[in-house]
Amino acid sequence: MTLKEYLQAPCQRSSLPYWKAREASAPRGIRIVHDGEMASEDIQRYTDEPYFRLLCDLTANEPWRSYESPPGFHMRQAKPEDIPIMADIINRSYSDISVTGSQLAAEMALPVYRPCLWIMMEEKASGDCVGCAMAQYDSEAREVSLEWVQVLPEYRHRHIGKAMVCRVLSSMRGTARFATVSGKLNSSSNPQALYRSCGFSGDDVWHILRES
Numbered sequence: 001m002t003l004k005e006y007l008q009a010p011c012q013r014s015s016l017p018y019w020k021a022r023e024a025s026a027p028r029g030i031r032i033v034h035d036g037e038m039a040s041e042d043i044q045r046y047t048d049e050p051y052f053r054l055l056c057d058l059t060a061n062e063p064w065r066s067y068e069s070p071p072g073f074h075m076r077q078a079k080p081e082d083i084p085i086m087a088d089i090i091n092r093s094y095s096d097i098s099v100t101g102s103q104l105a106a107e108m109a110l111p112v113y114r115p116c117l118w119i120m121m122e123e124k125a126s127g128d129c130v131g132c133a134m135a136q137y138d139s140e141a142r143e144v145s146l147e148w149v150q151v152l153p154e155y156r157h158r159h160i161g162k163a164m165v166c167r168v169l170s171s172m173r174g175t176a177r178f179a180t181v182s183g184k185l186n187s188s189s190n191p192q193a194l195y196r197s198c199g200f201s202g203d204d205v206w207h208i209l210r211e212s
Contacts, residue, residue: 001013001014001021003018003140003141006018006021006141007141010055010141010143010178010180011053011054011055011180011202011204012034012036012204015032015034015051015053015182015206017136017138017141017143017145017180018138018140018141018143019112019136019138019140019141019143019145020145029210029211030208030209030210030211031046031208031209032206032207032208032209033206033207033209034204034205034206034207035050035204035205035206035207038207045209045211045212046209046210046211046212047209047210047211047212048207048208048209049184049207049208049210050184050185050186050205050206050207050208051182051183051184051185051205051206051207051208052182052183052184052185052192052202052204052205053180053181053182053202053204053205053206054180054181054182054192054195054196054200054201054202054204055178055179055180055200055201055202056169056178056179056180056181056195056198056199056200056201057177057178057199058144058169058172058173058176058177058178058179059177059178060199062169062198062199063166063197063198063199064165064166064169064170064198064199065166065170065173066166067162067163067166067167067170068163069121069163070158070159070160070163072123072124072125073121073122073123073124073130073158073160073163074121074122074124075119075120075121075122075163075164075167076119076120076122077115077116077118077119077120078115078118078119078120078132078134080105080108082120082129082132083101083104083105083108084101085120085129085132086104086120086129086132086134086148087099087100087101087103087104089129089130089131089132089150089151089152090132090148090150092152092153093150093151093152093153104134107134107136107147110136112136112137112138112145113136114135114136114137116171116172117133117134117135117136117137117144117168117171117172118132118133118134118135119132119133119134119164119167119168120132121151121160121163121164123155130151130152130155130160131149131150131151131152131155131160131161131164132148132149132150132164133146133148133149133150133161133164133165133167133168134146134147134148134149135147135168135179137172137175137176141177142175142176142177142178143176143177143178143179143180144168144169144172144176144178144179144180145179145180145181146165146168146179146180146181146195149161149164149165149181149191149194156189161194162194162197162198165194165195165198166198169198169199179200181195181200182206183195185205
C-alpha cells in the first residue's frame with residue numbers, strides 16, 4: 001500500500017495508522033479483514049473481535065477547536081516521569097489489558113512521538129492524575145493517531161476524556177491533515193460516542209479473526 005492509496009480512504013485502506021501499517025504484519029493464526037471483505041466462512045472458522053476505525057478532518061471547523069478542562073480539573077503535558085502513573089491509569093481502566101512503564105517509554109522513543117500529544121488530567125483538590133491521553137504524529141502522512149485515551153472508572157462521565165482528545169487535536173491544527181482512532185466495537189464503555197462528540201466520523205469496521 002502506497003501513501004497515496006492510504007490517503008484516499010485511511011480507515012478503509014488499513015486497520016492501522018500509516019506509520020504502523022508500513023511495517024506491520026498479522027501474527028500467525030490471525031487475519032485482519034475489513035467488514036466489506038468478510039465472508040461467511042470467516043465467521044465459521046474464526047473467532048471474531050470487531051474494531052471500529054474513525055477519522056477526524058483537522059482542516060475542518062469541528063467541535064475539537066474549542067475545549068476547556070472540566071471544573072475542578074487541570075490538564076498538562078505529560079513528562080517522562082509520569083510514565084508509571086500513566087501505565088497505572090491504563091491498567092486500572094481495563095480488566096483485559098495490561099501495559100508496563102517500559103512499553104510506554106519505548107513509545108516516547110519513536111520518531112512519531114510529540115510531547116504535546118501526551119496529556120495528563122489532574123484533579124485540582126487532590127493533585128491526583130485521573131486520566132491520560134497519548135497520540136503520535138506521522139509527518140509523512142500528516143496523521144495524528146490516538147493510541148490511548150483513558151479515564152479512571154470513578155471519574156468517567158465528567159467530560160475528562162473529551163477535553164483531553166480535543167486538546168490533542170487542537171494542538172496539531174495547521175500541522176496535521178487528519179486524525180484516526182480505533183477501539184473495540186462492542187466495548188461496554190462505548191468509546192465511539194466520545195470520539196464522535198469530538199468530530200470523528202465514519203463507519204469502517206475491521207475484524208481480528210483468530211483461528212478457532
